[in-house]
Amino acid sequence: MIKVLFFAILLAQKAFSQDTWDWVRIDCGSDTSYKDSNGDTWDSDDDYIKTGDNKxxxxxxxxxxxxxxxxxxxxxxxxxxxxxxxxxxxxYFMRAMFWYGNYDGHSKPPTFDLEFDGNKWATVVANTTSFTYYEMIYATKGDSISICLARTRDQEFPFIPRLESLPLPDDMYPQMRRDMAWFISYRYNYGADDRILG
Known part of the structure; x- marks a missing residue:
């Protein structure tokens, strides 16, 4: 057990100790880019998408x-x-987070699909009481990844507050084929304060 935990810690250190200039953090709906209290840069999403409205x-x-x-x-x-x-x-490790927050005053959170490069990632079922998030590791096919939000019900409009992309070392998960995407099934929190890996 100790060897397994030690190995997991080494992998995490290797992944997160690399330069993060190409780590994309998007505060969707923000009017400006900024640094948070940890010194991490969050981009507005204007450079990544041209449709939609900020709320x-x-x-x-x-x-x-x-x-x-x-x-x-x-x-x-x-x-x-x-x-x-x-x-x-x-x-790349990808994370999309969703919090309805009754932004429209209707108290009717929508359901819609989340997609990557034309493939279904998840069905997002928003609610009024908690946020939800979806994570995956994806072997890219080119110099960009397309992350799409697709309407599946009339008058239920997709939304997104937060989107992140983190490059992983080439030798991490070497058994993962390029025709695969891995989706989060569960995560154990070994004493960290935050509920979300970051």
Whole structure:
């Protein structure tokens, strides 16, 4: 057990100690880019997508996670896609987070599909009480990944508050074939304060 835990810690250190200039963190719906309290840079999403409208969650529904208090909602087209650059590595860790926050005042969170490079990633079922997130590791096919939000129900509009992309070392998960994507099944928290890997 100790050997397994030690190996997991070494892998995490290797992944997160590399230069993070190509780690993309997007605060969807934010008007500006900024540095958070940890010194991490969060981009506005204007350089990654040209459709959708910026919104704020209701003041009574604000989250302790800063990036969940703004979002971009897509009410015009049936599918809207972010283009995330993937310049330096073959495998990327991707995370999309969702918090409805009653931004529209209707108290009717939508259901919609999340896709990557034309493949279904997940069906997002938003709710009024908690955020949800989806993670995957994906072997890229080119110099960008397309992350799309697709409407699946009339008058239920996709939205997204936060999107992240982290390049992984080439020798991490060497058994993963290029025609695969790995989706999160579960995660154990060995004493960390945060519920989300970051």
């Amino acid at each position: 704020q969650v209701a003041s009574t529904s604000s989250s302790d996670i800063e990036q969940l208090n703004t979002l971009r909602v897509f009410s015009e087209q049936s599918k809207n896609c972010y283009t995330i650059p993937t310049p330096t590595s073959t495998r």
